[in-house]
Amino acid sequence: MQSKNGYNTYNKKATVSVDAIVDQYAFLVKKIAFHLLARLPDSVDVDDLIQAGMMGLIEAYKRFESTKGASFETYAGIRIRGSIMDEVRKSDWAPRSVRRNGRAVNNAIKELEAKTGRDVTDLEVAAHMGIGIDEYHDILHSSMSSQLFSYEEMLDSDASNLDTPVSSHENTPYSLTEDDGFQVQLAKEIDGLPEREKMVLSLYYNDELNLKEIGAVLGVSESRVSQIHSQAAMRLRSRLSDWQD
Numbered sequence: 001m002q003s004k005n006g007y008n009t010y011n012k013k014a015t016v017s018v019d020a021i022v023d024q025y026a027f028l029v030k031k032i033a034f035h036l037l038a039r040l041p042d043s044v045d046v047d048d049l050i051q052a053g054m055m056g057l058i059e060a061y062k063r064f065e066s067t068k069g070a071s072f073e074t075y076a077g078i079r080i081r082g083s084i085m086d087e088v089r090k091s092d093w094a095p096r097s098v099r100r101n102g103r104a105v106n107n108a109i110k111e112l113e114a115k116t117g118r119d120v121t122d123l124e125v126a127a128h129m130g131i132g133i134d135e136y137h138d139i140l141h142s143s144m145s146s147q148l149f150s151y152e153e154m155l156d157s158d159a160s161n162l163d164t165p166v167s168s169h170e171n172t173p174y175s176l177t178e179d180d181g182f183q184v185q186l187a188k189e190i191d192g193l194p195e196r197e198k199m200v201l202s203l204y205y206n207d208e209l210n211l212k213e214i215g216a217v218l219g220v221s222e223s224r225v226s227q228i229h230s231q232a233a234m235r236l237r238s239r240l241s242d243w244q245d
Helices: 018-037 046-063 072-091 096-116 122-129 133-145 151-155 173-191 195-206 211-218 222-239
Strands: none
Touching: 018 046, 018 072, 046 072, 096 122, 096 133, 096 222, 122 133, 133 222, 173 195, 173 222, 195 211, 195 222, 211 222
């Protein structure tokens, strides 16, 4: 039985070569690589992301089981994205100043929201930190470029358990309960974001629109979309700081 993608989903290894899979799904690797590149500094080479994504695609081909219920393209997308994120994390090139500034923003948001009991604006956070709005936005951009946004993995969690090996430590009842609790809290915090921030995250992660496309939907510039995205991410990190600690 053949799927709409043109290969046997029951016994694919007997009928399709790795080269054929790479040729057929190279577009998916490139799509994901360029999508993630938008949140990374100019120094990151998209070819490196694509190479890491190809390794994820090949791993997906080796491990995919059609009986798990997901399509190969869905499963491969998760593997490709995870492989690219792992590669970026391993490079760990962010300067200490970037991490320090990011923590300062997180703390400022947490302090202001605890004091006001509401969502605070970027202008308020910048004033609280004693810096101009342009400098604040520069900090947001640098901080969000230093690492891929961790909640993206949560969005993929329902599908990622199809065939994801974990260590014995990760598989303990405590760690599984802790992870489930974090995901529940994270989903709650995402739902509690200001509407525009929530919409940007949904369009970017769920609908996989790029920043320019989101700007067209919202009627704002691409740079403003980037600022909204970064502000949402920082707000989530400040609200989840107890979990991160």
